[in-house]
Amino acid sequence: MIKPEKLLFAPAGIPISTPRRDTANGIRQVKKLGLGAMELEFVQSVNISKEKAPEIRKVAEEENIVLTCHAPYFINLNAVEPQKRGASRSRILQAAKILDACGGYSVCFHPGFYLGMEPQKVFENVKSEMKKIVDEVKQLGLKVWIRPETTGKPTQFGSIEELVELSTEFDNVLPVVDFSHLHARTNGKFNSKEEFEYVMQLIEKKLGKSAVQNMHIHLSGIAYSEKGEKNHLVLKDSDMNYLAVLEVLKGFNARGVVVCESPNIEEDALLLQKTFEKI
Ligand SMILES: [Zn+2]
Numbered sequence: 001m002i003k004p005e006k007l008l009f010a011p012a013g014i015p016i017s018t019p020r021r022d023t024a025n026g027i028r029q030v031k032k033l034g035l036g037a038m039e040l041e042f043v044q045s046v047n048i049s050k051e052k053a054p055e056i057r058k059v060a061e062e063e064n065i066v067l068t069c070h071a072p073y074f075i076n077l078n079a080v081e082p083q084k085r086g087a088s089r090s091r092i093l094q095a096a097k098i099l100d101a102c103g104g105y106s107v108c109f110h111p112g113f114y115l116g117m118e119p120q121k122v123f124e125n126v127k128s129e130m131k132k133i134v135d136e137v138k139q140l141g142l143k144v145w146i147r148p149e150t151t152g153k154p155t156q157f158g159s160i161e162e163l164v165e166l167s168t169e170f171d172n173v174l175p176v177v178d179f180s181h182l183h184a185r186t187n188g189k190f191n192s193k194e195e196f197e198y199v200m201q202l203i204e205k206k207l208g209k210s211a212v213q214n215m216h217i218h219l220s221g222i223a224y225s226e227k228g229e230k231n232h233l234v235l236k237d238s239d240m241n242y243l244a245v246l247e248v249l250k251g252f253n254a255r256g257v258v259v260c261e262s263p264n265i266e267e268d269a270l271l272l273q274k275t276f277e278k279i
Pocket residue numbers: 070109110149
């Protein structure tokens with residue numbers, strides 16, 4: 001499995017500035033921009049075929065760019081209907097298979113919704129679906145990390161505590177820490193150095209130093225209300241305290257990939273990288 005040797009910064013998807021926009025040219029553009037990684041956006045569908053994947057892998061290796069992916073949005077591992085849970089599992093697995101064929105690092109997904117159930121019950125439901133996914137990932141010999149993401153709405157399963165706890169159950173599962181989602185799901189909390197330190201301490205304590213050196217992070221501007229996330233914003237138009245996040249990451253000597261989902265994806269990814277380097 002890939003373990004980045006430092007903290008790499010990535011646009012969420014093909015950079016806007018890419019000439020002849022496709023995945024291969026996007027990877028080349030990421031390299032030209034001086035960034036270290038790119039997230040493949042499978043959010044509507046897994047849009048790279050298994051025939052095409054080896055070509056993507058070759059370009060990523062040539063350019064030395066680490067690839068992550070965001071699995072489709074249509075996932076609810078807590079769905080009541082078995083066929084919906086099955087479809088959710090196969091979307092995650094499909095993303096994992098293709099990312100693995102592309103030589104990638106880590107698969108991110110939104111695990112599901114509480115649907116008004118007790119959080120502890122939801123945890124157990126999600127855990128039992130995760131077990132099936134993880135077993136199949138191992139059986140297939142896929143070398144990618146399977147990572148549920150901290151979610152942006154209080155109706156969605158995925159607090160940092162839940163995902164850290166879930167990750168202790170499996171050896172190829174770690175959380176995607178979306179700091180902007182943590183900020184939005186709590187209607188404005190998680191925006192200080194102390195709160196970001198709490199997140200990193202929790203990871204270090206429960207999942208070990210190796211998890212701190214193997215992070216998949218999302219960080220972007222965000223708009224929110226008491227219902228949580230509304231939409232992503234450019235960092236300078238939002239109140240997201242990204243400087244404090246980066247200072248804490250530096251303090252913990254974090255490694256891995258920081259993906260930026262701001263609307264100006266590569267510009268804010270470069271801003272984050274530049275700011276991080278100056279700390
Ligand atoms: Zn996401």
